[in-house]
Amino acid sequence: MPELPEVETVRTGLEQSLVGRRFDRVEARRPDLRFPIPTDLATRLQGHRVLRVNRRAKYLQIIIDDNSADRTVVILHLGMSGRVNLMPAPDAGPHADLLKHDHLVFDLDDGARMVFNDPRRFGFIALSRESALDDHDYFKDMGPEPLGNAFNAEILSQALKDKDTPIKAALLDQRVVAGLGNIYVCEALYDAGISPKRKARTVAGLRADRLVPAIKDVLQRAIAAGGSTLRDFAQLDGQSGYFQHSFRVYGREGEACLSPGCDKVVKRITQSGRSTFYCSSCQR
DNA sequence: CGTACACCCTGGCCGC
DNA sequence: TGCGGCCAGGGTGTAC
Structure with a gap:
């Protein structure tokens, strides 16, 4: 969830x-x-x-x-x-x-x-x-909160610069940035126009300048919508979140890319054992 | 050390 | 209706 x-x-x-x-x-x-x-x-x-x-x-x-x-x-x-x-x-x-x-x-x-x-x-x-608490095993190696001031392009670039792993996997690594999961990584990479397969080290720099605001923006919009409800997530009172209606790529395999002028369909591949959704034309 | 993968567990859905 | 296979928003342990 x-x-x-x-x-x-x-x-x-x-x-x-x-x-x-x-x-x-x-x-x-x-x-x-x-x-x-x-x-x-x-x-x-x-x-x-x-x-x-x-x-x-x-x-x-x-x-x-x-x-x-x-x-x-x-x-x-x-x-x-x-x-x-x-x-x-x-x-x-x-x-x-x-x-x-x-x-x-x-x-x-x-x-x-x-x-x-x-x-x-x-x-x-x-x-x-x-x-x-901060020294607890769960938290001691954790990266910055993505919505905090401590998460910026410079910090992210520093964390990515030696990584050969795909950017998708790097963003799921809670030591790089803490709190992202499969949905919002897919969405942020789409919004930033970055391929999920790109080596993380090549995102350091100019691409990180685009990626950081994309991450913050998608998280803020999702929070404002009360989260996303796929199968079973609900707020405390049982109400659904509704950000799932705003997904641009997640879960849209085979459907048209939403980027204006793009005639491609959304692809699904498996990375680190999880589904990645992306547009091979808009994300480079 | 960094990276890749299996695994933990239940339930829903799809195709036969 | 029933059943097998596949899929699912997470994190960890283990093997290279």
């Missing part, structure tokens, strides 16, 4: 419904997702309130106000198929029945219920401390 815009959409929703709320009851309904669920998850959270909800790349970071000088942080990754549902307090009686893949249940002090559902279980949850 989620790349940066989808995770950011979830973060915004969680910020509105979670900050200031207290966890009354936390339940893990199975021992593991992709990794074991911390056995002390419930005891570390119950009785404490949420201070903030942050995002780093595709990870959510929920900071807990637990009266500690070094606060507990919940790290949540949605994997491919994870989603977070927020059910408001029911008018009367209990919450609706849980579903097969509802793995984590968080009951809040206002009667609302947050549920983490993940059919494929590529998602995971972990606990850390605020002071250790």
